[in-house]
Amino acid sequence: MNMTDCQMCRRWEDEKDLQVIELPYSYVTLNRDQFFPGYTLLFTKDHVTELFHLDRNVRSALMEEVSTVAEALYTIYSPAKINYELLGNMVPHIHWHIVPRFVSEPLWPRPIWAETHEERFLSPEEYFQHTETLRRALS
Numbered sequence: 001m002n003m004t005d006c007q008m009c010r011r012w013e014d015e016k017d018l019q020v021i022e023l024p025y026s027y028v029t030l031n032r033d034q035f036f037p038g039y040t041l042l043f044t045k046d047h048v049t050e051l052f053h054l055d056r057n058v059r060s061a062l063m064e065e066v067s068t069v070a071e072a073l074y075t076i077y078s079p080a081k082i083n084y085e086l087l088g089n090m091v092p093h094i095h096w097h098i099v100p101r102f103v104s105e106p107l108w109p110r111p112i113w114a115e116t117h118e119e120r121f122l123s124p125e126e127y128f129q130h131t132e133t134l135r136r137a138l139s
């Protein structure tokens with residue numbers, strides 16, 4: 001698979017309005033569907049499919065980046081729990097779904113994909129507000 005075939009390789013450039021921050025080993029973007037408020041994606045800069053393909057130092061640094069983003073989301077959204085999903089069956093390029101979860105949700109406490117939901121899209125101003133708040137927390 002080359003870069004042009006992989007939507008995650010193109011995502012940073014393709015969805016500029018969702019960009020949050022570039023970290024040493026990953027890009028962080030807001031998820032377009034905000035049914036789960038604060039739903040964030042973190043994906044490796046390089047096209048890599050498995051954690052064990054990474055050099056140990058890179059993997060450790062990447063996990064720090066995941067943890068830092070999760071902590072920022074926890075501080076901003078005050079959820080009951082942060083969910084981390086790293087599957088890659090549909091898009092085999094390492095990417096975490098980092099999702100604040102709330103007891104008040106209809107899907108709580110099941111996984112976010114337990115049943116379908118209506119996607120929630122925000123206004124450009126709202127996307128900016130969410131990305132800017134997270135960017136400031138991570139800068």
Ligand SMILES: [Zn+2]
Nearest residue numbers: 006009047093
């Ligand atoms: Zn890729």
